[in-house]
Amino acid sequence: MHHSQIEIERKYDVDENATPPRLVGAGAVAIESEPSTAELVALYIDTDELALAQQKVAVRIRRGGADEGWHVKLPGDEGRIELHWPLGDADEPPAELLDMLRERIGDAHLQPIARVTNRRITTILQDAAGFALAEFCDDHVEGENLRNGNTGSWREWEVELLGGAPDTREARTALLDEIERRLLDAGAVVSASSSKLARTLGL
Incomplete structure (x- = not known):
């Protein structure tokens, strides 16, 4: 069984x-x-033609x-839809996951395409009542890149909303905007790449 979240x-x-x-002081x-x-060590899989990407x-x-x-991770209306299955015993994807991918890739063979290793330092941002609004990574x-052997290293900051985040899209955007202002002031720039996978593959 899997669970999903936005x-x-x-x-x-x-x-x-x-x-x-x-x-502290950014929004609530x-x-x-x-x-x-x-x-964290993540191994990404896709077809030879990168049909999933x-x-x-x-x-x-x-x-x-x-x-x-x-x-x-699937494209969604606001953010992305993430489905999650436990590790299990083998390195094979769960049957339910494979069935879902077959609808997108047919009989194409899946193979490892990238490995991403990440030392992640996470801070949870809470409101005054202790509800978790977001995490800063x-x-x-x-x-x-397992397709051509290229490697790269970089540092990035990531802000992800958590369960205590505001319940309207407008308020969620406002909270992220407030946090973003502080990050940009500290020298960050909005990432040119949509994901660690895209950056690793040079997409």
Whole structure:
């Protein structure tokens, strides 16, 4: 069985020397948690022709962190739809996941296309009542393109809304805008790449 959620996030490119800003006071943010660090390793799969990437779909198996397992990201109206399955015993995708992909790729063979290793430092942003509004991630990323052997490393900041985020699209956008102002002031720029996978593959 899988579960799904809407992923609403913004990504920023930042150089190695940048210091994350204080985010208390951005919108309703009243509390910043102590940062926690996790080592995440994600292996992405697709067809030889990148049929999934062309449909703006990403499939990965990720180890490490709180949400390790199989993930499928699909385009959505606001943000992206993320489906999640537990790791299971094998490196094979769950049958339900494979069935879903067959509708998109037919009989094409799936293979590993990229490996992304990420040392992620996460801070939870809460309101005065302690509800989690968003998470701020300071990501130190290494991407390996398994199709041509190219590698690259970079740092990015990511802000993703959590369950306590405002319940209207307008208010969610306003909160993200407030946080964004502080990040840009700290030297970040809005990411030119839509995802770590796209950057690794040079798409």
